[in-house]
């Protein structure tokens with residue numbers, strides 16, 4: 001007799017609830033460690049930059065030569081793809097309340113719940129609750145289905161399946177002046193619906209301009225010319 005099939009959730013995942021929570025905990029730990037490593041790496045980079053700045057100021061290295069070497073090094077680093085963990089820093093979503101009261105139920109036939117197709121990342125509180133699903137390949141962005149909508153957005157009604165626990169950003173979002181949603185909110189004229197399908201955020205490293213700005217600042221200081229920030 002075949003083994004019973006593992007339960008599948010609305011997103012089509014094969015993990016049961018206990019496994020899912022275990023995987024989430026493990027990934028969360030990994031991401032926290034990654035973030036700590038990144039923070040320590042930034043500190044090491046800052047120390048090197050400070051050392052370079054000191055050498056320039058004392059005339060021990062030429063700022064232009066340093067700039068050229070920096071450009072080469074930055075180009076090499078820029079070609080390395082690195083993941084970035086995104087976790088929104090917001091307060092207690094239950095204490096803060098809603099940002100604005102919008103008659104979503106009557107507007108969904110017009111707007112198509114466009115807001116639920118947007119990419120956003122969760123807060124630590126959202127993740128800790130374990131209700132809102134996040135994308136394991138893009139931590140901690142909201143998990144989206146193949147149609148581009150949040151996995152918690154009911155396909156038939158476009159209602160939120162986790163309304164009481166919905167993420168912080170969902171409570172704060174105000175669509176009234178968002179041209180992606182409305183041509184005219186008051187006149188109830190929706191913006192044209194984009195083609196279906198999701199555009200996933202890519203978990204890539206963001207370019208850190210601090211190296212450039214510090215090196216530039218040192219060159220300017222060495223030449224006696226400094227721009228306003």
Ligand code: SF4
Nearest residue numbers: 104107111113115175
């Ligand atoms: S786009 Fe605006 S009106 Fe439509 S469901 Fe979202 S918040 Fe409500």
Ligand code: SF4
Nearest residue numbers: 116150152153160170
């Ligand atoms: S959690 Fe609910 S309100 Fe937020 S994007 Fe998903 S379906 Fe929409």
